[in-house]
Amino acid sequence: MEFTHYAMLALLLVVLVLFVWGRWRYDVVALMAMLAVVLAGWVPAQEALAGFGHDAVITVAAVLTISRALSNAGTVDLLTARIMPLTRSRTLHIASLSLAVALASAFMNNVGALALMLPVALASAAKRERPPGLLLMPLAFGSILGGLATLIGTPPNIIIATYRADRTGDAFAMFDFLPVGGLVAVIGVLFVSLIGWRFLPRGIGSAKSSHVEIDGYICEVRVMPDSPLVGEQIGGAGTQLGDDVMVVGLVRGRDEYQHPHAWRRLEEGDLLIIRTDPESLRPLIEKHSLELVASKLSGLENIKPEALRLVEVTVPPRSVLAGRDSAYLRRRTGHTVSLVAMARAGASMRSRLRDQQFRAGDVLMLQGEPDTLDDSIADLGLLPLAERDIRLNRPMRALTGLAVFIGALVLGATWVPISIALLMAVVAYVVIGLLPAREMYRDIDWPVLVLLGGMMAVGQALQETGTTDMIANAIVQVAGDLSPLWILTLVMVATMALSNVVNNAATALIMAPIAFVVARQLEVSADAFLMAVAVGASSAFLTPIGHQSNTLVMGPGGYRFNDYWRLGLPLSVLIVLVSVPAIAWFWPLS
Incomplete structure (x- = not known):
């Protein structure tokens, strides 16, 4: 092994440690890694920067924007409006919510689908007098599972498809992920709805309608x-x-x-x-x-609701408030919004709120002027936990939004690359008024795009230095006489483990080239190994930090860090048991 291999492995190890440590946000770490491979001379500067214009980056940005347009159109509301009659029994309640969010997240951003369904879940929990914690973890897991089914359902699928195109000249198509990902999603949702929720701790959360108690202070x-x-x-x-x-x-x-x-x-x-x-x-x-x-x-008690507004919101991972304090909140809103109360992991915080830094998953009680509070919440990137108005009186807008989206998918499958087709849909939404120009970039998760662009340079460095081949050789040698199917299983399990502590997009960018070379050295189909990475990278169920959906429900659900593996571990085992035979059947190794 040459010095370059040692240096590249050391850099990769440092990057993974920094991802797990969390001292700097993952996009900053990705930029550090990109600069390191450029300064080391492993990747030319122009090629390193080219990652920011890669098809995968453009596609992810377009999907996030389309999610906003579909939300504005009320397309998802047509689905959620039919949920309430199905919530009488506990099992049907969990199943209907999980299935609805899975269907939505197959065609839009996971977190966007969850954000739309979160108020519906909380409202239905209050109506049925059930603890939110009973519903929200299955809901989050459903949003992750649904993304497995299509090309645009989750960033790892987009990354895997574009990586295949870079190496073979032919990308995975829109529904190539459906046979394996769709099967895993259906079985996963059934497991969570029928059996899995029983693994949650007894008495998780409570049936109260508010997540922060304000009477105490x-x-x-x-x-x-x-x-x-x-x-x-x-x-x-x-x-x-x-x-x-x-x-x-x-x-x-x-x-x-x-x-x-x-x-x-x-x-x-x-x-x-x-x-x-x-x-x-x-x-x-x-x-x-x-x-x-x-x-x-x-x-x-005698104040009219329109005169005083107290709104509960949760802090999503991409909010500008993450890592900030209440002083920043006041400055950002021009002193028109005040932090009244705060809860973290289901427990109200009763002292020194001014000293607290907001974290993803926190639940905040905000007070502000009625005319401007909604705009301030949107500007801060917060998600209201109040029940949304379901826009059933505008079915034509919903159907129009759906028609534009379907048209883009057809164009992407038959005429132009999917990234171009989705950009055409974005422009169409703006022209017909479903997406105001001022909202075009509001839902784009810029740190994720920077992460993708930066880590693509790292992936290229792994290949240019021969480190990918070296790692693949080591895996094949350690595996010994194991069959290719067992090695594929090991690759999937390793990817799942990494995805629980590192961003799923970064996991896919690191593991895809390794899996591809392992398949080539075993002289089997690389498609099967790439599918294994796609499933593994999107199966982060063991920790609240593995996926943004998990983080988002931690506060409203009243979960603790250790609650996730109770449901996530059996679900992860089930996914391996289902997906490995499915991959072998639909994407034969030979």
């Missing part, structure tokens, strides 16, 4: 005549009250709610609705001559 205080706050602007009063206190509402006169703008001046008798830590409440009252009115929000 939201209270009302009245401004007394001798209070030093009389005549002060709310902005200045907030400074006097301290960093642990946030004014979230003002009631003046006969239950007349007023938004707590910083410029409003306080008057004697005003009722302040404040968020504060319980241990800070008594010193606050004594110092500022305030009177505690009630521990519950009695002053809010």
Whole structure:
């Protein structure tokens, strides 16, 4: 083994460690790796940058944008509207939600499909008085399983298809993944719905409608005549009250709610609705001559809903709030949105919210001006947990959106590359008004695109330096006299293990060239090994960090890190048992 091989393996190991460590986001790590292979002279600079214009990158971006257009059109709502009658029994409830999200995610982004179904699941859980934790992990797993069925269902499938095109000149077609991926998806959803949910811990979550409890640290205080706050602007009063206190509402006169703008001046008798830590409440009252009115929000009972909006949202992995704090939230929204409460992994956080950095999966209770709160939530990339309005009164829009999408798939299968066909669909959605131009790029997960472009250079370096051949030789030698089918199984299991700790797209980019060379050295069909990588890379069920869908339901479902393997491990074993024979049947090794 040459020095270049050692250096390339060392770089690959460092990249994997950085992915798992999470100190820097995966796109930053990918850029570091790309720069390293360029500076080492393994990949020319122009070729390294060419990855950002690769078909796989364009296709992923187009799919994310189309997901927004289909959501705007209400196409998925036609499906979700028929779910409620099927939720009477627990098994049918889980099955209907999981099947619906699987069907949606076969043709749109996994996380986008889950985001559309999440409010439906929470609303149906509240109506049937079932804990959200019973539904949300099966829902997340259903969104991952559905993506296995088609080319555009998940980024690993797109990567595998384009890699095959680069090596053989012929890409996998739209429904080439269906025989194996569709079978795995159907059996996986049936398992999760009929048996798998029973592996979840007893009493997971609760049947409450809200995920954050605000009574414990939201209270009302009245401004007394001798209070030093009389005549002060709310902005200045907030400074006097301290960093642990946030004014979230003002009631003046006969239950007349007023938004707590910083410029409003306080008057004697005003009722302040404040968020504060319980241990800070008594010193606050004594110092500022305030009177505690009630521990519950009695002053809010007579306020019209349109005057005060408290909205629960969850932080998805790609939100700009991930890794930020409440001060950034206020600055980003022009001080029009306040963080009232917060829950993490199902538990309300009762102290020092100002010191907390938001994480993917957190559930936030936000308060803001009714006219601008929805726009602020969209700008921050947050997902509301309230029930969405299902737009049944616009079936033509839904059917039009579906027709454009089907037309793009037909064009991609018969005339132009799928990336071009999907871009044509994006333009069509803008022209017919289903996708406003200002929303064209809102749902594009830019870090994932940077990850794809950067890691393609690393994959090229693996091949140019001969490291891929060296790794493949080692695998074949270690396998000894094992049959090619057993080696294929080992490749799939290794890919699944890597995907649970590393982004699934990065996993596919690393494992695809290795699997291809292993197949060539065994003198068997490379298609079977590439299919094994596609299934393995999209089977991240053991941890909440393995897939964005898993992370997204952690907070609303009240899950802990160790809850995922209880359902994920038997599901992963089942996927291997089903997919390996299916690959051997539909994509023969010989």
